[in-house]
Amino acid sequence: MKIINIEAIPVPIPFTHGGPMTDFVVGKAWTELGHLLVRVDTDADITGYGDAFGFNAIHTTKTAIDTLITPIALGRDATEIGPLMDELAVKTHIFGRYGITTFALSGLDIALWDIAGKAAGLPLYKMLGGAYRNKIPAYASLLKYGDPDICARLTEEAIGSGYRSIKLHESTVAPVAATRAAGGDKLPIMLDVNCSWTPHQASKMAEALAPFDLHWLEEPLWPPENFEALAQLRAESGIPIASGENACTVWQFEQMINNGAVDYAQPSMTKVGGLTEMCKISTLAETANVRIQPHSPYFGPGFLATLHFIAASRDIDLIERFYVKLETDMYDNTLDPVDGLIRVPDGPGLGMDPNPTFIEKYRMDKA
Numbered sequence: 001m002k003i004i005n006i007e008a009i010p011v012p013i014p015f016t017h018g019g020p021m022t023d024f025v026v027g028k029a030w031t032e033l034g035h036l037l038v039r040v041d042t043d044a045d046i047t048g049y050g051d052a053f054g055f056n057a058i059h060t061t062k063t064a065i066d067t068l069i070t071p072i073a074l075g076r077d078a079t080e081i082g083p084l085m086d087e088l089a090v091k092t093h094i095f096g097r098y099g100i101t102t103f104a105l106s107g108l109d110i111a112l113w114d115i116a117g118k119a120a121g122l123p124l125y126k127m128l129g130g131a132y133r134n135k136i137p138a139y140a141s142l143l144k145y146g147d148p149d150i151c152a153r154l155t156e157e158a159i160g161s162g163y164r165s166i167k168l169h170e171s172t173v174a175p176v177a178a179t180r181a182a183g184g185d186k187l188p189i190m191l192d193v194n195c196s197w198t199p200h201q202a203s204k205m206a207e208a209l210a211p212f213d214l215h216w217l218e219e220p221l222w223p224p225e226n227f228e229a230l231a232q233l234r235a236e237s238g239i240p241i242a243s244g245e246n247a248c249t250v251w252q253f254e255q256m257i258n259n260g261a262v263d264y265a266q267p268s269m270t271k272v273g274g275l276t277e278m279c280k281i282s283t284l285a286e287t288a289n290v291r292i293q294p295h296s297p298y299f300g301p302g303f304l305a306t307l308h309f310i311a312a313s314r315d316i317d318l319i320e321r322f323y324v325k326l327e328t329d330m331y332d333n334t335l336d337p338v339d340g341l342i343r344v345p346d347g348p349g350l351g352m353d354p355n356p357t358f359i360e361k362y363r364m365d366k367a
């Protein structure tokens with residue numbers, strides 16, 4: 001089955017999020033959630049979809065796919081996923097082992113797994129060995145507001161709609177205190193700092209945060225690969241540490257885990273190299289008694305692939321659901337949580353294709 005066409009389609013989706021933005025990720029005017037769909041067609045009339053991270057890097061990642069990946073992958077056997085992804089990783093490594101190049105590889109890998117599942121007539125979770133569960137509890141991943149009142153209001157709203165755990169993207173104590181007060185003593189609260197602190201600052205903040213019983217503290221340190229300091233913070237604070245959305249392939253996860261840096265490793269399907277690399281990281285983590293908690297603040301094929309991956313994993317109990325309202329959802333809102341649970345689709349491959357009407361409406365590369 002030959003790959004006859006690869007199309008990287010930038011799709012910015014207008015969204016709202018319940019409040020004004022502070023300096024989160026792309027700045028104050030963040031009104032569109034960028035996705036880069038990767039459509040792969042084969043000569044067997046099977047089409048697969050992947051996506052590559054993301055946000056305001058989608059045009060840069062598209063260029064990497066168009067100029068670095070597609071020239072090598074066109075004409076190749078779509079079912080030879082491992083050999084092709086290995087070859088692409090070797091041939092592109094001189095342009096960077098992490099970041100845009102690996103995001104681009106992730107998009108292709110996810111699409112090839114979608115094709116493999118469709119060719120076999122099996123949902124991806126069965127290709128991975130079968131499901132431990134078919135509904136995955138989602139946690140509401142709030143954006144960064146820097147405003148305790150907004151965090152409290154959105155926490156109450158999310159709990160009211162069925163969520164049973166909340167993640168904040170904040171770097172001060174007051175929003176955490178407000179969320180604990182709003183959600184009660186038993187609510188699991190995760191705090192994602194997005195690499196804001198030095199080790200010294202993190203040590204002070206961990207003391208201040210101790211009364212709020214965090215379920216995990218995510219990416220507290222800059223730089224994220226400072227694994228020795230992360231391990232020291234983990235040991236001294238006693239707070240479970242999560243990290244990995246900025247880690248490069250299974251090799252850097254090995255360094256992270258061997259340093260004792262994390263309780264939860266957080267590979268991201270659209271960033272780390274796709275499903276192929278996720279499976280390698282999963283095996284590594286299992287043998288080191290480290291739990292996986294994937295990063296998934298996106299809504300396309302990468303989210304679907306994450307759902308299948310979690311369904312087929314014995315010890316992952318949550319999926320990250322970005323707490324935003326999209327103007328239009330590419331899967332017609334069929335993945336929205338019901339009572340805090342997201343059902344894993346059981347159609348072949350990823351189980352669903354993006355709605356073609358959605359793609360035509362939002363794609364930015366129209367002639």
Ligand SMILES: [Mg+2]
Nearest residue numbers: 192218219245
């Ligand atoms: Mg994070």
